[in-house]
Amino acid sequence: MLFAIYSIIKPIAGTLILVFMYYLAVDVGGEVGIERLAYMFVGSAFYMFVFQAFFGLFEVIQGDREWFQTIRYIYISPISYYAYVAGRGTTQMGTAAFGVTIVLLFGKFLLNLPISLSLGLLPFFLAILLLGAFCTVVIGIALAGVTFLTARHGGGMSEGVTGIFYVFSGVIFPLSVLPQWGQILGRYIPLTYWFEGLRRAMLPGFVGDSFLLSISNSLLLVILAGATVLFFLVSVGVFRYTEYLARKKGKIDMTTAY
Amino acid sequence: MEAAIATRNLTRVFGGKRRRLQRKREPSEKRVVALDSVNLEIPHGELFGLLGPNGAGKTTLIKILATLLLPTSGEAYVAGYDVAKDPFPIRKRINMVTGGETSGYGLLTTRENVWMFSQFYGMPSRQVKKVIDLLAEEFDLQERMDAKVRTLSTGERQKMNMIRGFVTDPEIIFLDEPTLGLDVTAARSIRGFIKKWIQEQKGRTVLLTTHDMMEADELCDRIAIIDRGRILACDSPEGLKRLIKKDVTLKIETDRLKDTSVFRSIPGVRNFAVSENPKGRSMTTTFILEDDAPIADIMSEVLRQGSRVHSLKKTEPTLEEVFISLVGRGLD
Ligand SMILES: Nc1ncnc2c1ncn2[C@@H]1O[C@H](COP(=O)(O)OP(=O)(O)O)[C@@H](O)[C@H]1O
Ligand SMILES: [Mg+2]
Numbered sequence: 001m002l003f004a005i006y007s008i009i010k011p012i013a014g015t016l017i018l019v020f021m022y023y024l025a026v027d028v029g030g031e032v033g034i035e036r037l038a039y040m041f042v043g044s045a046f047y048m049f050v051f052q053a054f055f056g057l058f059e060v061i062q063g064d065r066e067w068f069q070t071i072r073y074i075y076i077s078p079i080s081y082y083a084y085v086a087g088r089g090t091t092q093m094g095t096a097a098f099g100v101t102i103v104l105l106f107g108k109f110l111l112n113l114p115i116s117l118s119l120g121l122l123p124f125f126l127a128i129l130l131l132g133a134f135c136t137v138v139i140g141i142a143l144a145g146v147t148f149l150t151a152r153h154g155g156g157m158s159e160g161v162t163g164i165f166y167v168f169s170g171v172i173f174p175l176s177v178l179p180q181w182g183q184i185l186g187r188y189i190p191l192t193y194w195f196e197g198l199r200r201a202m203l204p205g206f207v208g209d210s211f212l213l214s215i216s217n218s219l220l221l222v223i224l225a226g227a228t229v230l231f232f233l234v235s236v237g238v239f240r241y242t243e244y245l246a247r248k249k250g251k252i253d254m255t256t257a258y
Numbered sequence: 259m260e261a262a263i264a265t266r267n268l269t270r271v272f273g274g275k276r277r278r279l280q281r282k283r284e285p286s287e288k289r290v291v292a293l294d295s296v297n298l299e300i301p302h303g304e305l306f307g308l309l310g311p312n313g314a315g316k317t318t319l320i321k322i323l324a325t326l327l328l329p330t331s332g333e334a335y336v337a338g339y340d341v342a343k344d345p346f347p348i349r350k351r352i353n354m355v356t357g358g359e360t361s362g363y364g365l366l367t368t369r370e371n372v373w374m375f376s377q378f379y380g381m382p383s384r385q386v387k388k389v390i391d392l393l394a395e396e397f398d399l400q401e402r403m404d405a406k407v408r409t410l411s412t413g414e415r416q417k418m419n420m421i422r423g424f425v426t427d428p429e430i431i432f433l434d435e436p437t438l439g440l441d442v443t444a445a446r447s448i449r450g451f452i453k454k455w456i457q458e459q460k461g462r463t464v465l466l467t468t469h470d471m472m473e474a475d476e477l478c479d480r481i482a483i484i485d486r487g488r489i490l491a492c493d494s495p496e497g498l499k500r501l502i503k504k505d506v507t508l509k510i511e512t513d514r515l516k517d518t519s520v521f522r523s524i525p526g527v528r529n530f531a532v533s534e535n536p537k538g539r540s541m542t543t544t545f546i547l548e549d550d551a552p553i554a555d556i557m558s559e560v561l562r563q564g565s566r567v568h569s570l571k572k573t574e575p576t577l578e579e580v581f582i583s584l585v586g587r588g589l590d
Contacts, residue, residue, distance in 0.1 A: 069361040073422065076324045077378035078349045084378070248328045250272065250321070 053140035132194030307478030364408030413444030
């Protein structure tokens with residue numbers, strides 16, 4: 001329970017610090033529109049899902065392995081370990097949803113940001129939210145599979161990917177501020193389309209990156225759905241392979257004592 | 259009907275391969291042959307023991323059979339399925355309990371921990387509740403079922419671990435040193451349960467590892483003695499004792515001897531093991547002899563080293579003497 005509170009508070013605090021720094025920057029540097037702030041705010045709020053799926057799942061596996069020493073009993077049970085991790089990932093997303101909601105309400109009512117959700121866009125919002133959340137969990141599981149092969153301090157992988165996605169999928173600034181290669185990289189990260197869709201649903205009058213302008217809402221859904229299927233297959237493949245390697249090398253229930 | 263557990267030339271090697279990316283100066287990992295061509299056949303309904311010192315390969319064997327670890331070469335079958343190719347049907351039929359660890363979610367209660375694991379086996383909730391209550395009674399743990407696991411004592415934790423293992427009613431259960439580090443009462447309760455469980459229903463199979471001679475002798479239908487990854491003998495406790503029945507076992511307590519290796523060259527000495535006595539300067543040497551003849555040579559060697567003999571006795575063979583005769587050292 002304490003951990004759950006901690007894992008909600010940490011990202012909320014992170015977001016608020018970001019907002020605070022932004023205000024400072026505005027004070028010093030002058031005019032930057034409320035739209036920019038709203039852009040950043042929505043992006044970093046929903047990024048809590050990504051953080052929770054990538055980092056939270058890593059902590060789940062390491063916890064089961066090192067601290068609770070339950071991993072071997074879970075692993076030898078008839079439930080597929082992929083399904084188990086997916087289940088834990090879904091729980092993590094539930095926890096994150098709580099934090100995201102609080103942050104968004106905070107932004108709307110205390111910072112007076114133009115966040116709203118019209119009834120007409122509700123189906124689109126739900127579809128994009130669920131698809132993106134699913135896609136995030138699926139990528140998180142693949143990363144979790146890699147932690148199978150690493151020791152206690154192997155969180156670097158999850159941390160690294162979390163950081164890369166933060167910069168290259170339009171979380172706090174549009175891709176257009178990135179150099180050419182960064183923009184191209186961003187186009188291949190499914191989360192770019194997720195954040196774009198979320199902003200279209202929640203920020204009235206939102207205009208996104210230029211390369212996204214020609215993509216309609218429904219095409220956005222199709223792209224995200226396609227990417228999700230693709231990443232799901234990759235995730236299952238990666239996970240199976242890392243699981244096989246871990247079983248071969250005797251690393252499944254490895255503790256740091258070895 | 260095929261055996262509950264069978265292995266053919268089962269071998270497991272750890273380390274030893276130099277990684278491509280490893281820097282040249284780093285020494286490559288030491289190569290350890292944890293299991294060396296192990297052949298075992300355990301029929302359904304048997305309580306089979308693996309007896310061996312630390313590092314003998316007991317846990318490695320259990321991990322391979324429980325589908326946690328792949329063999330390096332050779333094959334292993336559980337309930338007729340190949341552990342490497344077909345782990346899923348095996349997992350429905352087995353469970354495992356390891357001793358000497360602190361497994362479990364400390365913030366959940368005992369009951370919640372056990373219940374959670376039962377759910378991975380798709381057990382209906384109402385049935386689980388009944389079985390948990392029954393097992394709690396068997397282990398005399400009723401009062402602690404709703405306590406947070408982090409408040410349990412070592413013995414209580416291991417009892418919870420046992421309940422978790424048995425709640426799914428496995429066909430085959432692997433018990434890896436289940437009484438390790440427990441006080442006498444808790445250990446007795448666990449041993450009593452194992453005996454009762456296997457007798458309760460035909461066809462239930464237990465593979466138990468231990469480095470406690472008495473435990474192996476008391477519980478097991480058959481015992482394999484394992485050392486450095488090899489099975490040295492496999493028989494019923496009586497059969498194993500018969501191995502050295504004609505032999506003479508001699509225990510002598512002396513002052514500390516400077517050199518015991520000379521005993522090896524005395525004709526008629528099959529094997530011996532030395533144990534230092536915890537306090538004082540004396541030590542006990544247990545000999546397995548072909549007959550009485552070497553006793554005189556042993557005594558004169560002891561005296562030659564200037565040591566006094568505190569006591570000397572011939573004993574009935576127990577598993578401990580069998581072990582010494584095969585392995586050439588005691589268990590601890
Ligand atoms: N994951 C591992 N990596 C490297 N060596 C290991 C590993 N697991 C076991 N070993 C080695 O294999 C041998 C057998 O170990 P183990 O099966 O745990 O013995 P036991 O359970 O009989 O005490 C030991 O020498 C141990 O150090
Ligand atoms: Mg062991």
